Amino acid sequence: MGKKRNLIDTAVRLFADQGYDGTTTLQISREAGVTEPLIYYHFRGKEELFTHILEDAFDEYFRRLESLREDTVTEFAKIEKLIGVNQQAVDDMPRRIRLIMSSCPARIKDSRHICYTRMRAIYDWHVAYLSGCLERGIASGEFVSVPVQETVQVMIALINGMNRQRSLFPALGGEGFRDAAVAFCRRSLLPGA
Amino acid sequence: MGKKRNLIDTAVRLFADQGYDGTTTLQISREAGVTEPLIYYHFRGKEELFTHILEDAFDEYFRRLESLREDTVTEFAKIEKLIGVNQQAVDDMPRRIRLIMSSCPARIKDSRHICYTRMRAIYDWHVAYLSGCLERGIASGEFVSVPVQETVQVMIALINGMNRQRSLFPALGGEGFRDAAVAFCRRSLLPGA
Amino acid sequence: MGKKRNLIDTAVRLFADQGYDGTTTLQISREAGVTEPLIYYHFRGKEELFTHILEDAFDEYFRRLESLREDTVTEFAKIEKLIGVNQQAVDDMPRRIRLIMSSCPARIKDSRHICYTRMRAIYDWHVAYLSGCLERGIASGEFVSVPVQETVQVMIALINGMNRQRSLFPALGGEGFRDAAVAFCRRSLLPGA
Amino acid sequence: MGKKRNLIDTAVRLFADQGYDGTTTLQISREAGVTEPLIYYHFRGKEELFTHILEDAFDEYFRRLESLREDTVTEFAKIEKLIGVNQQAVDDMPRRIRLIMSSCPARIKDSRHICYTRMRAIYDWHVAYLSGCLERGIASGEFVSVPVQETVQVMIALINGMNRQRSLFPALGGEGFRDAAVAFCRRSLLPGA
DNA sequence: GATGAATGAGTGTTCATTCAT
DNA sequence: TATGAATGAACACTCATTCAT
Numbered sequence: 001m002g003k004k005r006n007l008i009d010t011a012v013r014l015f016a017d018q019g020y021d022g023t024t025t026l027q028i029s030r031e032a033g034v035t036e037p038l039i040y041y042h043f044r045g046k047e048e049l050f051t052h053i054l055e056d057a058f059d060e061y062f063r064r065l066e067s068l069r070e071d072t073v074t075e076f077a078k079i080e081k082l083i084g085v086n087q088q089a090v091d092d093m094p095r096r097i098r099l100i101m102s103s104c105p106a107r108i109k110d111s112r113h114i115c116y117t118r119m120r121a122i123y124d125w126h127v128a129y130l131s132g133c134l135e136r137g138i139a140s141g142e143f144v145s146v147p148v149q150e151t152v153q154v155m156i157a158l159i160n161g162m163n164r165q166r167s168l169f170p171a172l173g174g175e176g177f178r179d180a181a182v183a184f185c186r187r188s189l190l191p192g193a
Numbered sequence: 194m195g196k197k198r199n200l201i202d203t204a205v206r207l208f209a210d211q212g213y214d215g216t217t218t219l220q221i222s223r224e225a226g227v228t229e230p231l232i233y234y235h236f237r238g239k240e241e242l243f244t245h246i247l248e249d250a251f252d253e254y255f256r257r258l259e260s261l262r263e264d265t266v267t268e269f270a271k272i273e274k275l276i277g278v279n280q281q282a283v284d285d286m287p288r289r290i291r292l293i294m295s296s297c298p299a300r301i302k303d304s305r306h307i308c309y310t311r312m313r314a315i316y317d318w319h320v321a322y323l324s325g326c327l328e329r330g331i332a333s334g335e336f337v338s339v340p341v342q343e344t345v346q347v348m349i350a351l352i353n354g355m356n357r358q359r360s361l362f363p364a365l366g367g368e369g370f371r372d373a374a375v376a377f378c379r380r381s382l383l384p385g386a
Numbered sequence: 387m388g389k390k391r392n393l394i395d396t397a398v399r400l401f402a403d404q405g406y407d408g409t410t411t412l413q414i415s416r417e418a419g420v421t422e423p424l425i426y427y428h429f430r431g432k433e434e435l436f437t438h439i440l441e442d443a444f445d446e447y448f449r450r451l452e453s454l455r456e457d458t459v460t461e462f463a464k465i466e467k468l469i470g471v472n473q474q475a476v477d478d479m480p481r482r483i484r485l486i487m488s489s490c491p492a493r494i495k496d497s498r499h500i501c502y503t504r505m506r507a508i509y510d511w512h513v514a515y516l517s518g519c520l521e522r523g524i525a526s527g528e529f530v531s532v533p534v535q536e537t538v539q540v541m542i543a544l545i546n547g548m549n550r551q552r553s554l555f556p557a558l559g560g561e562g563f564r565d566a567a568v569a570f571c572r573r574s575l576l577p578g579a
Numbered sequence: 580m581g582k583k584r585n586l587i588d589t590a591v592r593l594f595a596d597q598g599y600d601g602t603t604t605l606q607i608s609r610e611a612g613v614t615e616p617l618i619y620y621h622f623r624g625k626e627e628l629f630t631h632i633l634e635d636a637f638d639e640y641f642r643r644l645e646s647l648r649e650d651t652v653t654e655f656a657k658i659e660k661l662i663g664v665n666q667q668a669v670d671d672m673p674r675r676i677r678l679i680m681s682s683c684p685a686r687i688k689d690s691r692h693i694c695y696t697r698m699r700a701i702y703d704w705h706v707a708y709l710s711g712c713l714e715r716g717i718a719s720g721e722f723v724s725v726p727v728q729e730t731v732q733v734m735i736a737l738i739n740g741m742n743r744q745r746s747l748f749p750a751l752g753g754e755g756f757r758d759a760a761v762a763f764c765r766r767s768l769l770p771g772a
Numbered sequence: 773g774a775t776g777a778a779t780g781a782g783t784g785t786t787c788a789t790t791c792a793t
Numbered sequence: 794t795a796t797g798a799a800t801g802a803a804c805a806c807t808c809a810t811t812c813a814t
Contacts, residue, residue, distance in 0.1 A: 003777085019299040021214030025805060035779050037807075042777095046805065102298030105291070106212040108361055144380065150373030153358070153365065154351070157374070161354025165346070168298055172346065180343030181350070187337065188381035196794085218788060228796050230790080239788065389773085405685040407600030411809060421775050423811080428773095432809065484684070491681030491747055492598040530766065536759030539744070539751065543760070544733070547740025551732070554684055558732065566729030567736070573723065574767035582798085604784060614800050616786080621798095625784065 004042050006032045012053050016099040019106075020050055051114060054103070057096035058118040064089050065125060075137035076190060079155070080182050082129060086159050087178045090166045098167040126156050134189075143189045155185065197235050199225045205246050209292040212299075213243055244307060247296070250289035251311040257282050258318060268330035269383060272348070273375050275322060279352050280371045283359045291360040319349050327382075336382045348378065390428050392418045398439050402485040405492070406436055437500060440489070443482035444504040450475050451511060461523035462576060465541070466568050468515060472545050473564045476552045484553040512542050520575075529575045541571065583621050585611045591632050595678040598685075599629055630693060633682070636675035637697040643668050644704060654716035655769060658734070659761050661708060665738050666757045669745045677746040705735050713768075722768045734764065 010032035014023040025046050029036040043049040064085050072078050090097050104115035111117075130152040137143035162181060165172055203225035207216040218239050222229045236242040257278050265271050283290050297308035304310075323345040330336035355374060358365055396418035400409040411432050415422045429435040450471050458464050476483050490501035497503075516538040523529035548567060551558055589611035593602040604625050608615040622628040643664050651657050669676050683694035690696075709731040716722035741760060744751055 017299070017302060019212060019214060021212060022299055024803080026803085036805085037779060038777080040806065041779095098298070102295075105295035105361055106210070106215055109210060146376070146380075147369075147373060150369045151377060153370055154355075154374045154377045157354030157358050158347070158351045159354070160357060161350030161352070162347075164353060164357060165350050168301055176340075176343045177346055180340060181347045183339070184344060184347045184381050187339075188377050192385075217786080219786090229788085230796060231794080233789070234794070403685070403688060405598060405600060407598060408685055410807080412807090422809085423776090424774060426810070488681075488684030491677070492596070492601055494747055495596060532762070532766075533755075533759060536755045537763060539756055540737070540741075540760045540763045543740030543744050544737045545740070546743060547736030547738070548733075550739060550743060551736050554687055562726075562729045563732055566726060567733045569725070570730060570733045570767050573725075574763050578771075603782085605782085615784085616800060617798080619785065620800095 003032075003034050003038065007034060007039060007042065008049075008053060011049055012057075012095050012099060015050060015053065015103060016095040020046075020103055050103075053096075054100065054114050054118075057093065057100055058114065058122075060093060060096065061089055061100070062118075062122065062125075065122070065129075068129075075133045075140070075142050076186060078133050079130070079185060079189075082126075083159060083162075083178060083181055083185070086163055087166070090163055091174075094167055094170060097163060101164050101167055123156065126159070127152055130155055137189070141191075144191045146189070158185075196225070196227050196231065200227060200232065200235065201242075201246060204242055205250075205288050205292060208243060208246065208296060209288040213296055214299075243296075246289075247293070247307050247311075250286065250293055251307065251315075253286060253289065254282055254293070255311075255315065255318075258315070258322075261322075268326045268333070268335050269379060271326050272323070272378060272382075275319075276352060276355075276371060276374055276378070279356055280359070283356055284367075287360055287363060290356060294357055294360055316349065319352070320345055323348055330382070334384075337384045339382070351378075389418070389420050389424065393420060393425065393428065394435075394439060397435055398443075398481050398485060401436060401439065401489060402481040406489055407492075436489075439482075440486070440500050440504075443479065443486055444500065444508075446479060446482065447475055447486075448504075448508065448511075451508070451515075454515075461519045461526070461528050462572060464519050465516070465571060465575075468512075469545060469548075469564060469567055469571070472549055473552070476549055477560075480553055480556060483549060487550055487553055509542065512545070513538055516541055523575070527577075530577045532575070544571075582611075582613050582617065586613060586618060586621065587628075587632060590628055591636075591674050591678060594629060594632065594682060595674040599625075599682055629682075632675075632678065633693050633697075636672065636679055637693065637701075639672060639675065640668055640679070641697075641701065641704075644701070644708075647708075654712045654719070654721050655765060657712050658709070658764060658768075661705075662738060662741075662757060662760055662764070665742055666745070669742055670753075673746055673749060676742060680743055680746055702735065705738070706731055709734055716768070720770075723770045725768070737764075 007028065011023075011028050014028055014031065025036055025039055028049075029039060039046070039049060043052060065082075068078075068081055068085055070081075072081065100115075100119075104119055107113045107115040108119070109116075131148055134143060134146065134148045134151060138145055138148070158181065162177065166177070200221065204216075204221050207221055207224065218229055218232055221242075222232060232239070232242060236245060258275075261271075261274055261278055265274065293308075293312075297312055300306045300308040301312070302309075324341055327336060327339065327341045327344060331338055331341070351374065355370065359370070393414065397409075397414050400414055400417065411422055411425055414435075415425060425432070425435060429438060454464075454467055454471055458467065486501075486505075490505055493499045493501040494505070495502075517534055520529060520532065520534045520537060524531055524534070544567065548563065552563070586607065590602075590607050593607055593610065604615055604618055607628075608618060618625070618628060622631060647657075647660055647664055649660075651660065679694075679698075683698055686692045686694040687698070688695075710727055713722060713725065713727045713730060717724055717727070737760065741756065745756070
């Protein structure tokens with residue numbers, strides 16, 4: 001039956017909306033239409049249910065990032081795609097991205113928690129991806145000359161800020177937002193744009 | 194004695210690190226070196242203590258934004274100052290900014306909660322401030338022509354992303370970060386930069 | 387398969403080591419390598435499994451006592467044999483004796499529970515057996531004159547104490563222990579020993 | 580107020596009657612006329628309440644044993660006093676002795692638990708005390724010659740058996756029991772008695 | 773015979789809060 | 794101001810047990 005699925009989906013929603021500590025196992029089970037002990041049949045406890053959901057969300061997000069390594073002509077096209085894929089992730093899995101955004105801050109002090117390890121991994125991945133783009137772009141003359149390391153951080157901040165904004169306030173712009181972000185970066189990086 | 198101060202400072206730290214629901218009144222009182230009932234002497238309850246702290250943090254942050262309305266020659270200088278004042282806020286009140294960043298997502302669904310009203314106000318203030326800058330800058334030819342509304346959103350996302358990054362991972366860059374952000378915007382907005 | 391046997395043996399061990407309330411059906415089934423519902427296929431429930439085991443243990447112990455009614459020349463030889471058979475029981479079925487010793491105290495208030503009825507029966511049996519020995523021995527001059535009723539109680543206490551000692555702390559003496567007990571009684575009961 | 584006392588006394592009674600696992604914190608609090616959380620105000624948890632009670636019982640028992648080291652003319656008088664003090668302990672603190680008797684078997688496997696350490700200490704104390712008596716008594720000719728080590732074990736078994744019997748079945752004899760035990764030992768140890 | 777999935781009733785424990793002092 | 798003692802309500806979790814297969 002889909003009772004386990006139901007449990008997980010409900011938990012995703014509640015954790016995302018109310019946070020881990022603000023959500024009770026009773027509430028999850030009730031809204032999922034099952035009894036509380038079922039949580040403990042399928043998971044070792046509340047924390048494992050939470051971890052399972054987070055892991056799944058991180059996996060899905062990472063898979064989307066990894067799918068990006070395709071060939072493109074220009075370096076900027078790669079950056080454009082990165083912005084697009086982040087945007088798409090927020091559109092496709094809004095609750096899970098919001099869950100990550102809102103749940104992880106409280107757990108980031110524990111360097112062994114997934115929240116830390118995975119967010120770090122994603123951050124590092126972005127650094128590597130964007131550094132590569134910038135370095136090659138600058139070398140080839142596609143981009144103006146900028147300090148790579150710092151500019152990468154700025155671009156990551158921009159992407160993170162967009163994700164946060166869009167997942168917390170879904171009302172705020174869709175395509176227009178992404179296009180403006182792409183244009184903003186293009187003007188900043190391409191010479192004579 | 195400064196017991197009340199002590200209580201508040203401890204609460205700020207714990208709320209910021211562990212979230213509202215993850216922090217107990219017993220923990221606050223113990224780490225503050227007082228007894229639990231004292232919280233109820235100074236505040237109506239845990240929620241009011243939290244609200245008090247949040248209100249204070251928002252006030253302080255807003256005061257910093259408001260102090261910005263000075264005269265500057267160029268519009269870009271205003272944008273530069275806005276980035277600077279946000280950076281400065283994170284530097285000066287890191288725990289309180291982190292508290293806002295990590296506590297508010299879980300409360301943003303309640304449109305009467307400070308977390309919603311104040312964040313909304315701050316968002317609107319940024320929109321107004323940046324819209325003004327862009328409109329005047331485009332009109333005067335200081336800036337290239339960009340879609341104002343969307344570009345404002347992008348810039349707010351950038352600022353938010355920087356605040357988030359810097360308050361969650363204090364290790365990540367300081368001045369270099371801000372300078373790179375300013376430069377990134379300058380190249381994007383000023384013609385022939 | 388011997389799954390039922392497995393179940394029972396595991397239950398004996400766990401009940402003896404941890405007590406009835408300290409042992410869960412899940413633990414029994416897991417350590418027996420079967421699933422929980424199988425307990426309910428073979429027994430009406432946990433209590434019946436426990437009762438079954440206890441009854442079996444009491445039966446076995448009683449059978450050993452009953453096997454004692456043989457002819458011996460002297461009355462003291464009967465007492466010696468009683469001590470020996472108790473000793474042997476602890477050696478042969480240590481876990482089940484420990485189970486009785488450790489599980490029954492908590493149930494002895496319920497005068498309908500096996501723990502009460504069977505322990506009472508065993509006590510009464512010992513009283514009858516030892517009373518007979520003492521009375522006949524005193525009458526025949528084999529024993530010195532002692533108050534029968536009280537001395538019987540003392541000897542039962544000695545036997546119980548030995549059983550308890552040996553089942554809880556298996557390290558403590560074996561044959562030497564029994565021989566010393568027999569000698570202790572002989573000197574106390576036989577004139578001019 | 581005597582609420583804490585009440586709690587402890589009720590817990591002693593229930594633990595002694597039903598065992599640790601068979602007694603719930605709710606039951607304790609209800610029968611003590613207080614609310615459940617009060618247990619957690621005065622103790623760290625159920626286990627600590629239990630431990631506190633056990634420690635107290637062992638202390639009291641040990642104090643009684645220690646009070647024994649007085650001067651007596653004969654060695655047998657010392658043995659007589661030991662039997663008497665054990666008897667007295669069961670009379671004065673029957674529930675706590677029963678608690679020890681019935682609760683410790685299930686915990687004796689953990690060699691760091693009080694049940695193990697304290698029972699071991701009491702056992703060792705008895706061994707030392709009785710060994711001394713026997714050795715000196717045999718040397719002086721007060722006692723017949725017996726194997727000390729084994730005879731000591733037999734006497735400890737006797738004392739333990741009496742304690743067990745009397746604490747589990749309070750109906751069973753009082754003074755007569757003790758006198759018979761003393762007489763039993765006297766006949767066994769003193770020459771030509 | 774045997775099991776995976778599920779549950780009602782309870783378990784020990786913690787929470788924010790109150791009250792008498 | 795400040796606290797020790799106490800509590801109602803809820804918490805995450807476990808229990809023995811059942812049922813469909």
